[in-house]
Structures are given as structure tokens and as C-alpha cells.
Amino acid sequence: MLPASPVKKEPSHEGHGNLQNRADLHTLFYPKNIAVIGVSHNPVSGIKYIKAHEVSGFPGGLYPINPKYSEIDGRKIYPSLDAAEVPEIDMAIIAVPAPNVPAVIRDCHKKKVKFAVIFTSGFAESGREDLDQELRQAIADGPTRVVGPNGLGVYNQESRVNFLFKRSFELPGNISYIAQSGGTTARLLMSLQTIGVGMQNAVSAGNMLDVSMADFLRYFRDEVKTKVVVLYMENVRDGRDFLAALRETTRVKPVIIWKSGQSDIGATAARSHTGSLAGSYQIWESALRQHGAIIAENFEEMRDFAAALSINQTLPNGNRIGIVVSGGGVGVEITDVVRTHNLEVPELTLETQRKLAEFIPDINSSFRNPVDLGEYGYVPHYYGRALKIITEDPNVDVVVTVREPERSPWFEESMNIKDIDNLNILALKIAMKVGKPIYMNLSPNSDLPEHHSLRYAFRARLIKEIGVPTIDYTPHVAKLLQQLVRYKKYLQQYL
Amino acid sequence: MLPASPVKKEPSHEGHGNLQNRADLHTLFYPKNIAVIGVSHNPVSGIKYIKAHEVSGFPGGLYPINPKYSEIDGRKIYPSLDAAEVPEIDMAIIAVPAPNVPAVIRDCHKKKVKFAVIFTSGFAESGREDLDQELRQAIADGPTRVVGPNGLGVYNQESRVNFLFKRSFELPGNISYIAQSGGTTARLLMSLQTIGVGMQNAVSAGNMLDVSMADFLRYFRDEVKTKVVVLYMENVRDGRDFLAALRETTRVKPVIIWKSGQSDIGATAARSHTGSLAGSYQIWESALRQHGAIIAENFEEMRDFAAALSINQTLPNGNRIGIVVSGGGVGVEITDVVRTHNLEVPELTLETQRKLAEFIPDINSSFRNPVDLGEYGYVPHYYGRALKIITEDPNVDVVVTVREPERSPWFEESMNIKDIDNLNILALKIAMKVGKPIYMNLSPNSDLPEHHSLRYAFRARLIKEIGVPTIDYTPHVAKLLQQLVRYKKYLQQYL
Known part of the structure; x- marks a missing residue:
């Protein structure tokens, strides 16, 4: 696109200047082997990097280095970079005291280590400008590229x-x-x-x-x-x-x-x-x-x-927001937030309003914008049909819909709807086919631990199955949309 | 105060004008008996008020009224207000169609009902100015005071x-x-x-x-x-x-x-x-x-x-915030938020800094403001002692401290501390004795369902046991404190 x-x-x-920057950083993120300089029995020493890679299942070679040890908890420790049984080292993680770091960098240059990652702190950020200067000089003197320190x-x-x-x-x-x-x-x-x-x-x-x-x-x-x-x-x-x-x-x-x-x-x-x-x-x-x-x-x-x-990275074609809720109060609330972020809440076409009135009864509902579907908004079949009609409205660039996953069990019971969350996701999938961005505000209602689990499961399923962004805190939806509209305009300068 | x-x-x-406004509203919130006018088999009719009071265990008399029924689901239904076996009615909840409401209000006047609560909608908010006028006239014609409609x-x-x-x-x-x-x-x-x-x-x-x-x-x-x-x-x-x-x-x-x-x-x-x-x-x-x-x-x-x-309603004596965290990043973050809301982050006295340095090691810690206790901030004994010292600092009016309840199990294990949440609450109790307001920001870290439960339990315990307000979303802490400082100044005009 x-x-x-x-x-x-x-x-x-x-x-x-002689190194290809791009190839370089690829090796940084995909190293074949890693040396860790400065491991000891202290759990906050370099040994934590060794453990982190053991735990994550890093498939490459790991070379813990410290001349003072030959073994830590069953791991072989090497006395130096040169002693590591590997011709080339992609990454050396440095966790030695700050005054020793420049010398270790020079060792890395000698071994032609591609990247050194300096965990050690205690340089300029601690007021040690002298060590900072010494480290800069050491870095400049050879081919190893350095991430850090600190x-x-x-x-x-x-x-x-x-x-x-x-x-x-x-x-x-x-x-x-x-x-x-x-x-x-x-x-x-x-x-x-x-x-x-x-x-x-x-x-x-x-x-x-x-x-x-x-x-x-x-x-x-x-x-x-x-x-x-x-x-x-x-x-x-x-x-x-x-x-x-x-x-x-x-x-x-x-x-x-x-x-x-x-x-x-x-x-x-x-x-x-x-x-x-x-x-x-x-x-x-x-x-x-x-x-x-x-x-x-x-x-x-x-x-x-x-x-x-x-x-979802579908950028809105404009700043006209269609708002779909169940409940008048939440409609006023989100409209206020959207409007104070310079987004429009346009009237829907009469055609859209007519189509909605065909199947949504006129009880506690409103077909203008914000659209309040009333309790019918919780019936997935009605919800999906309404959402698609509103998304198709030519006056609408983005749809924002409020949903409270914790209400689903209640509606499942009171309306005898089976599998309401999956039906809702199906409803969203239909509306997503229109091709305009749809954002969901998971408005906080009650947030008991069991409700949190419902919310969490609903959100994860939505993300996996359909790609509708969900945002809990209402103002964030408007702030993001405002910026995406601006970003779209920014990009159009170059298209 | x-x-x-x-x-x-x-x-x-x-x-x-002849009614004592104050005595009046007390009866509204503490009615001895309630009539509900407009009950039927429809679950959104007045019957929902009857059910709500049955469920909540309302101890007074409940009088469902509808001339069309004598019984609904085993409940006796009265044909009219007059037929209810009670000399005086404190509250009549009205759930009849909008055009019938004015007549029902006149019935309430006759029966000398103290309050009518009109649930029915469909007046001015729906463009029915005629019904609105008729209802106003009915209200003005007698003693019953009216809440609503809508x-x-x-x-x-x-x-x-x-x-x-x-x-x-x-x-x-x-x-x-x-x-x-x-x-x-x-x-x-x-x-x-x-x-x-x-x-x-x-x-x-x-x-x-x-x-x-x-x-x-x-x-x-x-x-x-x-x-x-x-x-x-x-x-x-x-x-x-x-x-x-x-x-x-x-x-x-x-x-x-x-x-x-x-x-x-x-x-x-x-x-x-x-x-x-x-x-x-x-x-x-x-x-x-x-x-x-x-x-x-x-x-x-x-x-x-x-x-x-x-x-907690202890108002701050000024806008100087002492910030207590574990971790430099979160300290910078909350300082930024606090400062952009016109609150001060003053330097602590040298005496305070000295007292902290006596028992908090100088490893990843900082005793200025924001105070970063490093990992020692998770040891309740150190945390409580530090919090009390900072709260006592004469440069500080309010203390804001960041806490992540979900970290407690981890620190319980790694530092072998038993019952860490209760110890933390004890630590806070000690600091609260200084008498200055303390706010806790429960910074979001990871929010799995199990973490949510920990967070929920920690917060509920804190509220019950000590009275420290907890706020999740960082900017809200600063926005509230900014306004409390202003409110305190407003009150001082009248003291």
C-alpha cells in the first residue's frame, strides 16, 4: 500500500563508515552466538543474560566469560574471548565494572566481534565524563559496533x-x-x-x-x-x-x-x-x-x-466517525470525547436511517449519529446487520463501537442466545468486509476478576480472529483517530 | 474540620413553598412504603421496580398497582392508590404511558403521596412539549413532589x-x-x-x-x-x-x-x-x-x-509532591505528569536524604525527588521506613508512591518475604500517621487475569484497612491533586 x-x-x-549499516543490525537481532563477559555467582551479573537465553531457548552458542572461574552451576566458563571455541562472535554482552569496559571493547575489536552490548552503567549518566570519553575513544578504534552503555x-x-x-x-x-x-x-x-x-x-x-x-x-x-x-x-x-x-x-x-x-x-x-x-x-x-x-x-x-x-493499519479516509452504542449515556459521552478531538460525528444518510428502522424497533433507540441500538445492540444478528449498514454509509470514514464483554453472560441468559461472543465476532467480521476501519471501545462497566477474564478472553479472540483494535480508555480512541487522520494526510503528500 | x-x-x-425541602428529601431516600403504578407481565414495566425491591430486601410496604390485574406471579395487585391498604404513601413510582402520567400525578395529590418518581419518558426530551406543559401544570396543582420524568x-x-x-x-x-x-x-x-x-x-x-x-x-x-x-x-x-x-x-x-x-x-x-x-x-x-x-x-x-x-479527604497543604518509586523510568514518567499539572517536585532536605542513605544502599537508587528506592522499595520494612521519612520532610505536602501488586509474589519468592502485601499495608499505616495525604498509583505492568485478582484484593484491603486512595491511570493522580490544592485554597477563603 x-x-x-x-x-x-x-x-x-x-x-x-566501511560497514553496511543494514546487514549489521540484522546480525544484532539474529546473532548466531553470544559471549557474555562478566559472569559470576551474583545473580545480577552477566549470568542473568546466560540464564535468560537458556530459558528462552536461544538455539545458538553461549559463551560465558570470566578469567576467575572455570565453572558456574555446571556451565563451562571461558577465561577470555579468544578462548571461546568459535571463530567469529556475533554479539558480546558486557557486564564488567565501568572502568574495565574500554579495555573489553578493545578485546572485542581484536576478536572482530560484530556487536558489543554494554549493560554496565556508570558513564556520563552518573557524571563520569572521563570514563565516557575513554569509552568513546575505545569504540572509535575498531570495527565492533556498540549498543549502550547503560x-x-x-x-x-x-x-x-x-x-x-x-x-x-x-x-x-x-x-x-x-x-x-x-x-x-x-x-x-x-x-x-x-x-x-x-x-x-x-x-x-x-x-x-x-x-x-x-x-x-x-x-x-x-x-x-x-x-x-x-x-x-x-x-x-x-x-x-x-x-x-x-x-x-x-x-x-x-x-x-x-x-x-x-x-x-x-x-x-x-x-x-x-x-x-x-x-x-x-x-x-x-x-x-x-x-x-x-x-x-x-x-x-x-x-x-x-x-x-x-x-489493524487501515488508515481512515477522513475524520467522520460513525458511533454505534447501546445506551444513550455512553453515546453522549463518546460523542463528546470524539468531538473535542476535532473529529466529526456526521448525520447518517436518510437511506441508512431507513434501513436501520426496518429491523431495529424504535424503543430507546436512535438512528442518527451516535446510533443507539438499545438492547437490540446486544443481539448479535441485529448488531452485525446494523454495524455493516452504518459502516457502508458514505458519510462515515471510521466506525467506533462500544462493547462491554462482561454483559454477554447476562444477555445470553436473559435473551437465550448461545455463544454470544462468537456471534459478535462473526457480526464484526461481516462489517469489516466493508473495508473501513472499525475501533472498539471496551467501556468499563463492572470490573470484577471474573469480568476481567471475560474481557481478556474476548479481546484476545477478537485480535486473533478479526483484527479489530480494542481500547479501554475512551479518550485514547479519539486521540489515536485524530492522529491517524493527520498521518493519512501526511502520507498523501508523498503518494 | x-x-x-x-x-x-x-x-x-x-x-x-410550604414544604420543608430538607425533611422532604429525607423521606425520598428513606420511604416506609412504595406504590408502583403501571405493573404488568412485561418485564420492563413497573414490575421491575417491585422485583428490584424484593431482591434488595426493602423492608417497607410494596403496593403494585394496575386496574387490569388482580395478581401477577403470586403478588397481589391493587386497582388504585386508594385501594392500597395504607393510610399514607411515601413514594409512588410511575411507569404508565406518558399521556396518562398527568392524571396519575393528580391521583397522587389526592392521596397526599409525598413523592412521585416518574420513570416514564416521552416528554420534552422526545419533542412532546404539549405533554411536558400538561405535566408541569399537574405537578403545580398539589402537594406531591416529583422526581423525573425520564x-x-x-x-x-x-x-x-x-x-x-x-x-x-x-x-x-x-x-x-x-x-x-x-x-x-x-x-x-x-x-x-x-x-x-x-x-x-x-x-x-x-x-x-x-x-x-x-x-x-x-x-x-x-x-x-x-x-x-x-x-x-x-x-x-x-x-x-x-x-x-x-x-x-x-x-x-x-x-x-x-x-x-x-x-x-x-x-x-x-x-x-x-x-x-x-x-x-x-x-x-x-x-x-x-x-x-x-x-x-x-x-x-x-x-x-x-x-x-x-x-481519604485529607487535603494537601500545598502543591509540593514527594514521589516514591522503585525504578528510574517510572520516576521520570510520574514526575513529568505531576509537573505538567503545575505541581512541584521539590528537592528533599539534606537531612531526609541522609536518613535514607543510612539504610538504603546506593545501588540503582536515588534520594532526591523522585526518590527511587531500587529493589529495596519492595522490602516492606525498608519501604515503610523510607515512606515515613519522606512524608515527614518539611518540603513535602503530599506523597505519591507507585506500586505494582502483581510483583509481590515474585518478591516474596526471590527475597523470601512472607505475607508481603500485609507488611506493605503495615508500612503504609506507619507513614499515614504523619498526617499528610498519601496517594498510590497502581502502575500497570502486566495485567493477566491472575494479576488482576491480586491487584483487586490488594486495593480492597488497602481501602478497608488504611484509607490510601489508589488510582491506576497515572494522569488522574496529578489531575486530582491539582484540583485538591485549588479546593484547599478555595476553602481557606472561608476559614
Whole structure:
């Protein structure tokens, strides 16, 4: 659907100019073998990377390194990189104390290690500018490309390279996540997983002394399994190159960005990093928008936007929303939210209203927009027919429908409908065939543990079977749609 | 803590001037007997009110009325109000077709029924101005005071007057809710119940041809079991009287208002009602704020604010927030949110920082503000001690702490701590003794059904045992605190 980038590739990084950036990062996400330098009996030492890869079922070679040990819990420990029984090492994870890191990087250069991932912290972010300078010099002196320092490293659902625990490998996905802070990476992986959405790649990029956010953006732009790029950023060293990479990427696939530093304190922290682009959050936000990014203002928005775009990427042709509910109050509520985000709630055609009136009785119902189907909205047969008619209305670009999965058992009983959730999914499938995007707001009603399970199961089934994005918090639906309308316009400049 | 209202009471309503407004509404919420006019075999007829009161265990007399039946499902049906074997009727619920309602109101006058609650819709809201006028005239002609039409009626947790199902009676509470739309009433009751918060009174007030929002506000202002008033409003007939009642109430107890019509469509709907105060949402919002209301922008905010103020009403002495987290990323995130809502994140005193450094190791921790306790924040003994020290800091007015209940089992196992949730609650109890408000943000991490149960149980226990408000969605914490700081200043004008 989207054209390949018309932008000519410029060299994106000063150093390592002789390496093909693209091939490079593929090896980072698909390493054949991994050395971990700095393993000990301490569970937070490099041994945790060994364990993480054992647990995830990493199929390649694992080489734990520490000259002080020959064995830890039955694992053979190698005294050095050179001693590892492998001609070439794709990735070395470094977990030695900060003052020793530059020397280890020089060892990596000698061994022609393709990538070093530095977990160790204690450089510029801790005020140690001296160590930072020494590390930069060491990085510049050889062929090994470096991720970090002060980052958790790399995750790939397929290759099983990771820094996490087993659960995160359950689901394949199409999201690639670049985070400047390790904490959100685990949080996003887990949080998406629980709503049935998997991640393809993730990188906790740390201080980015070598491989930059721009490098990752360009890699994910071309990586075929990535359909959505999600970025958590605190600051940027080379703002111009970053924005260029962003522009190149947003023309090819959506990029969701959560930028911290919205407050003065956050901004001050960002400015204190050498080389970061100074400027307020407002300036940044405007620049990111102009380069086609979809902006999330907090973690929850980032998660909801990422899940939605992972599930369905049909962009709306305009900002006219058809709203389908059961119950007048919720109709007013969602209309208010949609309107305050500059989206239209147009009247439906008389033809649509007539078609609805043919089979939906005029009891507590309304066929204008928002359409209130009353209790008939809970009868899947009526619901599906109505949803399709509304989706087909020429005045409508997107349909937003409110649903409360926890009500299904009640309606199953009171209306004697068997298998109501599956019938609802069938109803949605019919409406989806019209080809316009449909979003579902799972309006919170009652949220007991048993209701949560129903909601969870309904959502997971919906995602698997049909691809309707579900969003719980009503304002997020409107905020995302507002930005997708803008993104569509942005793309049209290049079509 | 708060003074009684210094405002002289003015007659609040033109009609029924001879009735004591206050004594009146008490009977509405504590009726001894209820007649339901318009019961039939149709389950959505008045029979649903009979069933609702049977299910809730209403201890008073129930008199179903319909001249067409003498019996429905074993219940005796009376042909008329006069035939009911009771000298005085406190409440008549009217569920007859709209054209018959005025005549039934005149019957109520004759029988000297204290309150009529009109469930029937089909008056001004459906364009039937003729019926509306006829009903107004009928109401004006006698002593019966009228709630509605087009409303679900009245709920009281103690007296068991209600329009709902059994579950909503599980928990007593201190919230009184006035809603201009029936749908949100059930939703708020259920939604609060599931986080362990009960409601004391609720009224779905409908078109308010007689008893107005101002009447309900004044009643709840003086009703001793009400500690928080929550209001969902669409439009107001007598804006001046409403704002006067609001001002009188906010001086005595907090009033949370969710006003719909934030968009043009909502505003147009409000204006189309005769006598409603015209004007944009912005004008309304500003007026409500100036009269001391706490503004919720949507259902979820209303629910979170209501729950928080139901649990703890200690108002902050200022806007300086102490933030206590485990994990740097979440600290930056919540600081950003807090700062963008005009709250301060002050440096803690050197004394506080020194005290923390005495027992919290300097590993992935930070003793400035936000305070990051690292993994030690999950050891209840350390957590409680740190929380108390930070709460005592003279630079801090409010403490916000992030917690993820689903992590507890993991830390129980990895750190061999028994009964971690109870120990955490003990830790909070110690810090609460300082007397400053503490809010907990239950940051979403992973939300599997089993995690949801843990979260639910933790929250319910916290509410019962200690009174720490918990809010899941981070921005809501900051939005509420911003308004509580403002509310405190508003109150100080009258102290």
C-alpha cells in the first residue's frame, strides 16, 4: 500500500563508515552466538543474560566469560574471548565494572566481534565524563559496533536473543520497539502480551554512544516483519539525523513516539546530556509531528496506540466517525470525547436511517449519529446487520463501537442466545468486509476478576480472529483517530 | 474540620413553598412504603421496580398497582392508590404511558403521596412539549413532589430503596450521586463496588420538572452520611440557583462534577432544553471551578476522583509532591505528569536524604525527588521506613508512591518475604500517621487475569484497612491533586 522510501540513503553515522549499516543490525537481532563477559555467582551479573537465553531457548552458542572461574552451576566458563571455541562472535554482552569496559571493547575489536552490548552503567549518566570519553575513544578504534552503555540490550521474538524471561516469547508480533530506558521495555512487552499482542524486536539502547536511534529507525524501516515502530525517547544526540531517519521511516510505516521531558525537570535532564538537542517539549512535539510521528503522551497511550496499529493499519479516509452504542449515556459521552478531538460525528444518510428502522424497533433507540441500538445492540444478528449498514454509509470514514464483554453472560441468559461472543465476532467480521476501519471501545462497566477474564478472553479472540483494535480508555480512541487522520494526510503528500 | 455554611438559606424552589425541602428529601431516600403504578407481565414495566425491591430486601410496604390485574406471579395487585391498604404513601413510582402520567400525578395529590418518581419518558426530551406543559401544570396543582420524568429514580444503600439489582447493596459508603442520565448511575455503582467503594445515595433525576439538582445538592450538603457529592450534569434549568447551591455545598464537603456538552454537539443538546443556561463548556467549567467544584472530564476521572475522596479527604497543604518509586523510568514518567499539572517536585532536605542513605544502599537508587528506592522499595520494612521519612520532610505536602501488586509474589519468592502485601499495608499505616495525604498509583505492568485478582484484593484491603486512595491511570493522580490544592485554597477563603 505504501511506497518504498524515495529518500536517498545518506551515511547515517560518522564512524564505522566501511560497514553496511543494514546487514549489521540484522546480525544484532539474529546473532548466531553470544559471549557474555562478566559472569559470576551474583545473580545480577552477566549470568542473568546466560540464564535468560537458556530459558528462552536461544538455539545458538553461549559463551560465558570470566578469567576467575572455570565453572558456574555446571556451565563451562571461558577465561577470555579468544578462548571461546568459535571463530567469529556475533554479539558480546558486557557486564564488567565501568572502568574495565574500554579495555573489553578493545578485546572485542581484536576478536572482530560484530556487536558489543554494554549493560554496565556508570558513564556520563552518573557524571563520569572521563570514563565516557575513554569509552568513546575505545569504540572509535575498531570495527565492533556498540549498543549502550547503560542499556538492557536486544530482544527478538524469533531468534530468541533477549534480556528477559520466558513469558515474553509466547507471541510473535509486528511491533519493533526502541527504548532509551530499559524499564519501559519489559513493561511494554508484558503489557501488550496480556492483551494478545506480541513484539517482534525490542532494544533498550542506553546512552547510545555508537548505534543511535536513527540507526535503529532506518533498520526497522526496511525490516519486513516490522509493521509498526514504537519509540520511547528522552533525548537525542544528533537531532538532525534523527529527524531525517524519522521522516524516512514514517513514509513507509507508522512510528509511535512517547517523548519524556514534557515538564521542565524532564527537559533539564535531557539538556544535561552532551550533544542533545536543546529545546522545549513543545518544540520537539511539533518537530516529531511534522515528520509524521504519532505522539503518545504517556505509557498507557503508547501501549494502546501500539496495540491498535499492530492489529489493524487501515488508515481512515477522513475524520467522520460513525458511533454505534447501546445506551444513550455512553453515546453522549463518546460523542463528546470524539468531538473535542476535532473529529466529526456526521448525520447518517436518510437511506441508512431507513434501513436501520426496518429491523431495529424504535424503543430507546436512535438512528442518527451516535446510533443507539438499545438492547437490540446486544443481539448479535441485529448488531452485525446494523454495524455493516452504518459502516457502508458514505458519510462515515471510521466506525467506533462500544462493547462491554462482561454483559454477554447476562444477555445470553436473559435473551437465550448461545455463544454470544462468537456471534459478535462473526457480526464484526461481516462489517469489516466493508473495508473501513472499525475501533472498539471496551467501556468499563463492572470490573470484577471474573469480568476481567471475560474481557481478556474476548479481546484476545477478537485480535486473533478479526483484527479489530480494542481500547479501554475512551479518550485514547479519539486521540489515536485524530492522529491517524493527520498521518493519512501526511502520507498523501508523498503518494 | 470544615465550618457549617455561613450562607443564609434562601427559598430554593418556586413551587411547593410550604414544604420543608430538607425533611422532604429525607423521606425520598428513606420511604416506609412504595406504590408502583403501571405493573404488568412485561418485564420492563413497573414490575421491575417491585422485583428490584424484593431482591434488595426493602423492608417497607410494596403496593403494585394496575386496574387490569388482580395478581401477577403470586403478588397481589391493587386497582388504585386508594385501594392500597395504607393510610399514607411515601413514594409512588410511575411507569404508565406518558399521556396518562398527568392524571396519575393528580391521583397522587389526592392521596397526599409525598413523592412521585416518574420513570416514564416521552416528554420534552422526545419533542412532546404539549405533554411536558400538561405535566408541569399537574405537578403545580398539589402537594406531591416529583422526581423525573425520564429518570430511574432513587437508591439508598441503607433503606434499600433502589432501581437496581442485588449486588449494589453489598457495601455501605459515603458518596451521594446525582445523575442527569440513568446509565451512568448503574455504571458508577458497579464500577466503585469492584474497587471496594460503596455509595450511600444515588438519584437518576431525569428531566427535573420539580425536584432540581440544586435541591439534591442542598439535601446532600446537610445529610450526615454523605462525605462526597458526585454530580453528572448535562444541562441546568435554573443556573443561578444551581450555582448558589453548589457554592453552599462545596464549603461543607467536596463536590465532583462531570459536565457533558464539552463538544458543540453536547452543548447544542443542552441549549435545546427550555430554561437551560446557554453557554459553552468553557464558561460552565470556569463557573463550576469558581464555585469550588472538582471537575472530572470523563466517566473514568469521575470514578477515580469519587473513590479517592471517599477513601481519604485529607487535603494537601500545598502543591509540593514527594514521589516514591522503585525504578528510574517510572520516576521520570510520574514526575513529568505531576509537573505538567503545575505541581512541584521539590528537592528533599539534606537531612531526609541522609536518613535514607543510612539504610538504603546506593545501588540503582536515588534520594532526591523522585526518590527511587531500587529493589529495596519492595522490602516492606525498608519501604515503610523510607515512606515515613519522606512524608515527614518539611518540603513535602503530599506523597505519591507507585506500586505494582502483581510483583509481590515474585518478591516474596526471590527475597523470601512472607505475607508481603500485609507488611506493605503495615508500612503504609506507619507513614499515614504523619498526617499528610498519601496517594498510590497502581502502575500497570502486566495485567493477566491472575494479576488482576491480586491487584483487586490488594486495593480492597488497602481501602478497608488504611484509607490510601489508589488510582491506576497515572494522569488522574496529578489531575486530582491539582484540583485538591485549588479546593484547599478555595476553602481557606472561608476559614
